[in-house]
Amino acid sequence: MDKTRAPGASPTAVRLTAVRRLYRDAARQEVAALAGVDLAVRAGTFVAVMGPSGSGKSTLLQCAAGLDRPTSGSVEVGGTELTGLSERRLTLLRRDLIGFVFQAFNLIPSLTAAQNVALPLRLAGRRPSRTEVRDALARVGLADRARHRPGELSGGQQQRVALARALVSHPAVLFGDEPTGALDTGTSRQVLALLRGLVDGEGQTTVMVTHDPVAASYADRVVFLVDGLVASELHAPGAGAVAERMAELESGALRGGAGARAADTTDSGTAAGAGIATRTAANAEVTA
Numbered sequence: 088m089d090k091t092r093a094p095g096a097s098p099t100a101v102r103l104t105a106v107r108r109l110y111r112d113a114a115r116q117e118v119a120a121l122a123g124v125d126l127a128v129r130a131g132t133f134v135a136v137m138g139p140s141g142s143g144k145s146t147l148l149q150c151a152a153g154l155d156r157p158t159s160g161s162v163e164v165g166g167t168e169l170t171g172l173s174e175r176r177l178t179l180l181r182r183d184l185i186g187f188v189f190q191a192f193n194l195i196p197s198l199t200a201a202q203n204v205a206l207p208l209r210l211a212g213r214r215p216s217r218t219e220v221r222d223a224l225a226r227v228g229l230a231d232r233a234r235h236r237p238g239e240l241s242g243g244q245q246q247r248v249a250l251a252r253a254l255v256s257h258p259a260v261l262f263g264d265e266p267t268g269a270l271d272t273g274t275s276r277q278v279l280a281l282l283r284g285l286v287d288g289e290g291q292t293t294v295m296v297t298h299d300p301v302a303a304s305y306a307d308r309v310v311f312l313v314d315g316l317v318a319s320e321l322h323a324p325g326a327g328a329v330a331e332r333m334a335e336l337e338s339g340a341l342r343g344g345a346g347a348r349a350a351d352t353t354d355s356g357t358a359a360g361a362g363i364a365t366r367t368a369a370n371a372e373v374t375a
């Protein structure tokens with residue numbers, strides 16, 4: 088079943104509305120990791136999230152994936168509102184709707200690739216069929232490695248096993264937190280091409296945090312966070328445009344935070360080229 092294309096499904100796979108996530112720092116001061124994020128991710132698209140260190144990228148991903156709860160605001164995934172769900176319902180929903188890959192592959196060394204892929208379903212009390220597992224491995228180009236243990240696979244192959252494990256339940260959204268961060272350049276590009284292929288070939292909605300402008304250039308859309316707010320975005324940019332925007336935001340961030348960028352111009356424009364879109368109205372409201 089492809090949850091991204093269910094009849095009548097919302098064309099928006101993920102929607103964050105006015106999401107705030109507050110933490111207390113060591114001095115018991117409140118820190119807004121997310122300060123009022125509005126973000127909608129269209130089903131079947133690939134979105135990269137970038138931003139300076141501490142800008143809230145991981146927090147955004149964790150909130151969007153139901154791994155963390157916003158302090159306020161709402162999160163909807165695959166048409167289901169996560170806000171207010173009990174822990175148990177949230178766990179079930181995560182299992183059904185969400186796939187997650189991290190920088191660390193987190194595979195069990197003593198299990199084969201196939202057993203690693205089957206593990207989440209088994210832990211959920213399901214008995215995955217061989218076909219399900221084989222299909223998941225085939226989707227990441229590892230059909231012939233099913234019986235290999237992680238130690239017998241390269242780093243890139245291990246990350247592909249982790250991807251197959253995330254994809255085996257056909258999640259509505261695949262989230263990646265620096266999924267290529269531990270890979271060398273060549274291997275990283277292969278994994279990114281694979282992610283791109285899953286989006287193009289299967290309509291797999293994908294949201295990925297990355298620090299790498301080249302990785303971000305594989306996405307349809309790059310969203311930039313600064314100080315817990317969406318500061319700007321680029322559509323189908325090249326790596327150079329992403330790096331340039333990051334440099335601008337980082338120097339701006341050093342000068343005075345997201346509020347200083349509330350005057351950014353808006354051009355939600357076309358998918359082609361490097362149109363910059365900002366959510367300045369929302370941001371200004373929160374930072375005022």
Ligand SMILES: Nc1ncnc2c1ncn2[C@@H]1O[C@H](COP(=O)(O)OP(=O)(O)OP(=O)(O)O)[C@@H](O)[C@H]1O
Binds near residue numbers: 142144
């Ligand atoms: N559990 C926590 N307790 C307190 N503060 C936190 C916690 N998690 C995150 N923060 C703070 O929230 C802000 C955003 O953190 P987050 O990890 O989301 O940023 P990031 O953009 O992913 O950073 P990086 O690129 O360095 O990984 C930071 O100021 C961070 O210190």
